[in-house]
Amino acid sequence: MKPISVHHAHKSYGAKEAVKGISFEVDEGLLFGLIGPDGAGKTTIFRILTTLLKPDKGEALVLGLDVVDDYRQIRKHVGYMPGRFSLYQDLSVEENVAFFASVFGTTIDANYDLIEPIYSQLEPFKDRLAGALSGGMKQKLALSCALIHKPEVLFLDEPTTGVDAVSRKEFWQMLHRLKEENITILVSTPYMDEAEQCDRVALMQDGQILSIDTPERITKTFHNQLWAIKTENKYQLIQLLRSYEYAESVQPFGEYVHYTDKREEVQAEHIMEYLKSKGVINPTVVAIAPDIEDTFMRLMEQEETYE
Amino acid sequence: MPNEVNNRIQNKIAAFVGFVVKEFKQIYRDKRTLVVLFGMPIIQMLLFGFAIRNEVENANIMVLDASQDQVTQELINKIDASNYFTVVGEIQRYDKIDDLFQKGNIDEVLVFEADFARKLQRGERPSVNVITDASNPNLAQLIQQYSTSIIVDWQQRRSGLPNEQNSGVVANANMLFNPQLKSVNLFVPGLIAVILMLISALMTSISITREKEMGNMEILLVSPLRPAQIIIGKVLPYLVLAFVNVLTVLALAEWVFAVPFRGSYGLFMVESLLFIFTALALGVFISTKANDQQTAMMVALAGLLLPTVLLSGFIFPISSMPWPLQWISNLIPARWFLVIVRSIMLKDSSLLLLWKETLILLVMTLGFIVLSVKNFKVRLE
Numbered sequence: 001m002k003p004i005s006v007h008h009a010h011k012s013y014g015a016k017e018a019v020k021g022i023s024f025e026v027d028e029g030l031l032f033g034l035i036g037p038d039g040a041g042k043t044t045i046f047r048i049l050t051t052l053l054k055p056d057k058g059e060a061l062v063l064g065l066d067v068v069d070d071y072r073q074i075r076k077h078v079g080y081m082p083g084r085f086s087l088y089q090d091l092s093v094e095e096n097v098a099f100f101a102s103v104f105g106t107t108i109d110a111n112y113d114l115i116e117p118i119y120s121q122l123e124p125f126k127d128r129l130a131g132a133l134s135g136g137m138k139q140k141l142a143l144s145c146a147l148i149h150k151p152e153v154l155f156l157d158e159p160t161t162g163v164d165a166v167s168r169k170e171f172w173q174m175l176h177r178l179k180e181e182n183i184t185i186l187v188s189t190p191y192m193d194e195a196e197q198c199d200r201v202a203l204m205q206d207g208q209i210l211s212i213d214t215p216e217r218i219t220k221t222f223h224n225q226l227w228a229i230k231t232e233n234k235y236q237l238i239q240l241l242r243s244y245e246y247a248e249s250v251q252p253f254g255e256y257v258h259y260t261d262k263r264e265e266v267q268a269e270h271i272m273e274y275l276k277s278k279g280v281i282n283p284t285v286v287a288i289a290p291d292i293e294d295t296f297m298r299l300m301e302q303e304e305t306y307e
Numbered sequence: 308m309p310n311e312v313n314n315r316i317q318n319k320i321a322a323f324v325g326f327v328v329k330e331f332k333q334i335y336r337d338k339r340t341l342v343v344l345f346g347m348p349i350i351q352m353l354l355f356g357f358a359i360r361n362e363v364e365n366a367n368i369m370v371l372d373a374s375q376d377q378v379t380q381e382l383i384n385k386i387d388a389s390n391y392f393t394v395v396g397e398i399q400r401y402d403k404i405d406d407l408f409q410k411g412n413i414d415e416v417l418v419f420e421a422d423f424a425r426k427l428q429r430g431e432r433p434s435v436n437v438i439t440d441a442s443n444p445n446l447a448q449l450i451q452q453y454s455t456s457i458i459v460d461w462q463q464r465r466s467g468l469p470n471e472q473n474s475g476v477v478a479n480a481n482m483l484f485n486p487q488l489k490s491v492n493l494f495v496p497g498l499i500a501v502i503l504m505l506i507s508a509l510m511t512s513i514s515i516t517r518e519k520e521m522g523n524m525e526i527l528l529v530s531p532l533r534p535a536q537i538i539i540g541k542v543l544p545y546l547v548l549a550f551v552n553v554l555t556v557l558a559l560a561e562w563v564f565a566v567p568f569r570g571s572y573g574l575f576m577v578e579s580l581l582f583i584f585t586a587l588a589l590g591v592f593i594s595t596k597a598n599d600q601q602t603a604m605m606v607a608l609a610g611l612l613l614p615t616v617l618l619s620g621f622i623f624p625i626s627s628m629p630w631p632l633q634w635i636s637n638l639i640p641a642r643w644f645l646v647i648v649r650s651i652m653l654k655d656s657s658l659l660l661l662w663k664e665t666l667i668l669l670v671m672t673l674g675f676i677v678l679s680v681k682n683f684k685v686r687l688e
Contacts, residue, residue, distance in 0.1 A: 050529045052687040071685070072531075080529040086522035090336045091329065102325025103530045105318030145526075 001064040003028050003153050003184040004049060008058035011044050018044040020207040021058065026186060026200075031179050034188040035195045035296065036204030042188040043083055046157045049186065050080045062153060076104075079151030081142045083158040083188075089131030093122050096130050097144050104149030114181060115144045118174055136167025143174065154178065156187040160194060172197045192293035203296050210299040215292055222290040222298065224248065227271065228256040230284040240278050251297045258294055322532060326540035330514075334544055344510070348502045348552045352559045355494040364390065366414040366450050369407055370397045374423035374433075382435075385461055386417070391453050408440045415439045415450050492567070495560045496648035497621030499553060500582070500641040504615045506549045507586030508593065512603040515541050515594035525687065534683040542587045549583045570651035574658060578651070581668050582644040586611075588675035589640075595682035615641040643667050 004026040011019040019041045026032040034042045047053040048060050051071035060067045062074045087096045094108075097119065101107050112119075118140050125133065130141060139159055146154060156175075160168040172194065175185055179199075187198070195201045196215045203210040203218065211218055231237045237257055241250045248260040259271070268285040275283045334341065368386065372379050387394040398407070398416075407413045418436035420426075426433035437454055439447035515538075518524045527537060553576075560566040568575075589611060597603040616622060618632060619641035625633055636642050643664040650656035658665065 047687060052525065052528060054686065054688070075529050076531045078529065080526060082522055082525050084522045086526050088329070088333065088523060089521070090333055095329070095332065099325055099329045100526075100530075103322050103527070103532055105315075105322055105531065 002026060002061075003063055004032070004061070004186060006045070006049070006058070006060045009045070009048060009055040009060055010057040011041075011048060011053060011055055018207055019048070019055075022207070022209055023058075024202050024209060024212055026184060028184055029179060029182045030199045031175060031185045031187065031197070033195055033198030033201040034186065034204055035190075035192060035198075035201050035292070036188075037190055039206075040204040041207040042204060043157055046080075046082075046155050046186070046188065050078060050155055051075060077152045079146035079149070079154045081139075081146040081154075081156045081159055083161065085138050085142060087130050087138075087142055087145060090129060092127050092129055093133070093141055094126040096141060097148055100145040101148045106149050108148065111148055111150055114150055115147050117177055118147070119144045135163045136170070139163055139167065139171060140174075143171075147178070151183065154183050154185045156185065158188050158190065160189055160191065168194070192291070192296055195292040201292070203292075203299060205296075205300050210296070218295050219290050219292055222295050224260040225266065226288050226290045226294055227259045227261070227268070228253070228284075228286045228288045229259055229271065229275075230256050231275070231280050231282070233280075237275075237280070237283075240275060240280070244274060249298060249301055251294070253293070258288075258297075260298075319536070323536050323540055326532070326536060327543055330540060330544045333514075334548070340510075344506060344548055345552070345555070347505070348498075348555050349559065351498055351502065352495075352556055352563075355498055356559075356564050365393050366391060366446075366453075367412060368392050368394045368454075369404075369413050369416045370394055371399070371401065371404070371416060371418045372397060373421040374419050376422075376424040378424035378427060379419045382419075382458065382461055383417075386454060386457055389453075389457060391450075392457075404438060411440075413440070414446070415454060417454065492653065493649075494621075495556065495564075495566055496645050496652060497616075497619065497641075499556050499579070499648060500619060500621065500644050501612070501615055502552050502556060503549050503579070503583055504586050504611055504641060506552060507545055507583050508590035508611050509604065509607040510548075511542055511545050511587055511590030512593040512597065512607050513600050514545075515591065516597050516600045516603040519594075520599045528685065528687070534680065534685060538591055538679065538683065542591065545587060545590075546580075546583055549586070550580065553579045553583075566652070568652050569655040570653075571655070571657070575648065575651050578644070578647050578661075578665065578668075581665065581672065582640065585640045585644075585668055585672040585675070588672050588679060591679040592675050592682065595679055595684070614639045618642070620645050640668060640671050 002025045004024075006025070007023050008021050009019055009023070010017070010021055022041070022045065034045065036042055044053065048055050048067060049062055051062075051067045051074050054068050063077055065074050067074060088099070091099065097108055097115075101111070108115075122137065122140055122144065125137065130138065133141060143156070143159065146156070160171055163171065168191075175187065175197070178185060189195070195203075195218075198215060200212065201215055201218065202212045211221070213221075229237065229241070234252065234255070234257065238250055238252060241247050241257060241259055246262045246266070248262045249258075251258045261271070263270075268287065271285050272283055275285075334344075370383055372383070383394055386392050392415075395413070398404070401418070404416050407416065416438040418438065420434050420436070423433045435458055437451050439451050441447040518527065557568075561568065590607065593603055593606050593610075597606060614635075618625075618628075618636045619639050620636070621641070625636050625642065628636065647661050647664050647668075650661060
């Protein structure tokens with residue numbers, strides 16, 4: 001029995017189809033990531049799996065239980081952290097955890113060992129109101145509350161959005177620790193660099209899954225050589241590369257532009273020469289290994305041309 | 308396995324207790340709401356008791372005395388001596404009256420016709436013209452009644468026996484003159500209804516929709532809590548608060564305004580509890596329909612509070628409403644509660660006399676509870 005399995009799930013809000021026939025399965029004890037931009041349908045999938053929404057078509061099973069028929073059973077055994085901070089801002093840190101413990105028929109002490117690594121960081125502030133915590137602290141508190149009843153499956157909807165880089169890193173470390181407790185975790189994020197933290201990822205775009213695999217394998221599907229190019233004028237560079245007859249894809253990435261070429265054997269010099277012939281002074285052209293973001297962009301482009 | 312069943316029941320109770328404790332803490336921490344909750348009944352009580360009274364005090368009077376004899380002087384002095392009027396001066400010309408009222412400092416002008424004393428001696432009935440500023444019709448009417456009755460009173464004393472021709476006017480005079488207390492007596496039951504509606508319905512609907520708005524409901528739904536636990540947990544604290552307010556209003560009525568309470572306190576408490584339940588059920592029902600606090604507040608204020616004030620018979624008597632409004636007033640729980648409370652407080656009625664109104668409230672309450680449970684969404688859609 002897979003802890004999470006979704007088959008051809010559809011969900012529309014009025015005329016807008018948010019989820020268009022999605023299927024995926026998550027094995028026990030895995031950290032599974034849904035990666036995609038805002039509006040890809042990640043939150044809708046979370047709400048279907050946490051029994052908050054009924055799929056229009058298709059089915060979704062959590063712990064082998066149907067999200068529509070057996071919603072009451074599922075609610076006892078899963079932990080859920082919504083994308084928005086949803087704890088009580090006017091209760092203190094300790095009161096929030098104690099409240100959610102009592103709701104699930106347990107106590108802080110009974111499950112302290114599970115939340116200890118996270119909650120211990122919050123304990124110095126346990127009398128502070130939740131609304132007065134920093135973004136990173138709020139997420140730790142929300143995770144503690146979602147974990148307090150030892151759930152078998154944990155649903156974390158964009159837990160690192162709006163959190164500083166250090167706290168994000170800490171947060172992922174905690175998730176890896178939880179995996180060791182054999183908790184199955186479904187997590188979503190709009191940040192591509194976090195995909196590498198997952199055991200498996202599903203790349204999502206516009207209500208569909210583009211690809212499901214391990215992060216390493218997904219980046220390996222990127223066959224072409226990838227180039228990072230930098231010049232003084234990034235905008236001009238993008239224009240030039242896009243009008244280049246051999247250009248396959250051109251994507252701005254920070255101060256660089258990521259570029260792939262249609263030709264089989266292409267050297268950095270070829271690209272340099274082209275740019276210099278167009279009057280660009282001192283371009284930097286470096287061969288790089290693709291990461292998941294490049295793959296995602298390429299998959300998205302393919303999707304668009306396919307349509 | 309009875310042990311497991313025991314455990315499960317214990318967990319359910321613990322979850323419920325945890326919920327109620329949380330709810331009390333949240334109410335306690337929201338100081339502004341707390342001040343409103345406990346301050347409002349007191350302020351409303353004092354407002355209705357002292358400020359919004361149907362009695363006149365120190366109305367300013369101008370006199371146009373065309374007669375200037377001993378009799379008119381006597382009458383003017385008598386009016387001036389009463390608590391309700393102050394004679395501030397005299398005018399000589401009739402066309403000044405308009406100007407006086409325009410300035411707004413004068414509430415009434417008394418015009419005595421010429422040869423007042425002589426006409427009276429001859430057995431004629433000289434006239435006093437009472438002119439009031441009817442831009443405030445209620446006040447004008449009251450002042451007119453008061454001054455008329457003072458004059459009638461003076462006349463009776465003069466002749467020594469009630470004048471048959473004036474008997475209709477005499478009845479007017481008997482109606483008044485135990486000011487302060489009288490209007491409070493009538494306001495107290497209505498005030499209790501308004502306060503209970505406000506606290507029970509408005510506050511519960513706001514507090515439940517707040518959980519929706521803040522996203523708390525999303526986590527509460529993904530938990531073993533059942534709708535009944537959530538609803539009762541939300542409602543219980545307001546039941547307590549509303550009941551405390553009933554006691555506050557009663558205490559103020561008794562000790563500050565000395566309103567008589569002739570009936571049974573026990574019956575009154577039970578009926579109040581019933582009405583609190585009605586209002587709570589209404590509040591829950593609103594919150595199952597509204598998705599944010601603002602909607603809940605608007606619906607509760609416009610849909611519940613206004614009718615409770617205007618159509619329940621609190622301020623305007625139902626019998627003088629046009630029939631469509633009379634018909635609508637039947638749907639307003641406060642209307643039935645008002646009948647009950649007024650009967651208990653002023654007439655010492657027993658449940659035997661009030662069973663019909665009680666039954667109507669009971670049916671309404673059960674209806675709203677059923678509707679609320681049916682409408683409570685166990686999902687986000």
